[in-house]
Amino acid sequence: MAETTFMGVPREKIDWSPRIDYTKCNYCMECVKFCPHDVYEIREGEEKKLIVKNPNNCVVFCRACGKTCGVDALSFPNKNETTKMIKELRKEMEGNE
Numbered sequence: 001m002a003e004t005t006f007m008g009v010p011r012e013k014i015d016w017s018p019r020i021d022y023t024k025c026n027y028c029m030e031c032v033k034f035c036p037h038d039v040y041e042i043r044e045g046e047e048k049k050l051i052v053k054n055p056n057n058c059v060v061f062c063r064a065c066g067k068t069c070g071v072d073a074l075s076f077p078n079k080n081e082t083t084k085m086i087k088e089l090r091k092e093m094e095g096n097e
Contacts, residue, residue: 006060009089015077017055018065024073025050031065031074039065060086 004011017039018031027048032040041053052058060082066074
């Protein structure tokens with residue numbers, strides 16, 4: 001499992017995890033094979049489906065699984081916006097101490 005905080009901010013407050021574009025995904029599962037953090041889950045059934053089961057396990061700012069996706073079906077939040085949000089959360093937390 002990933003860390004419980006990132007830069008002093010609780011991990012669950014940081015919106016950083018892959019987004020799956022199902023119109024592009026060909027279910028090759030390279031992302032699942034690559035990621036060591038148990039972020040993804042394959043749901044079996046009538047149709048195999050890939051989901052982001054544990055978004056908070058995703059390492060903040062890591063996009064390595066996206067590089068394994070040959071069809072570019074994975075995207076991530078904007079890094080600059082996420083950095084700004086983390087800084088704002090840290091200021092709020094410091095003000096509450």
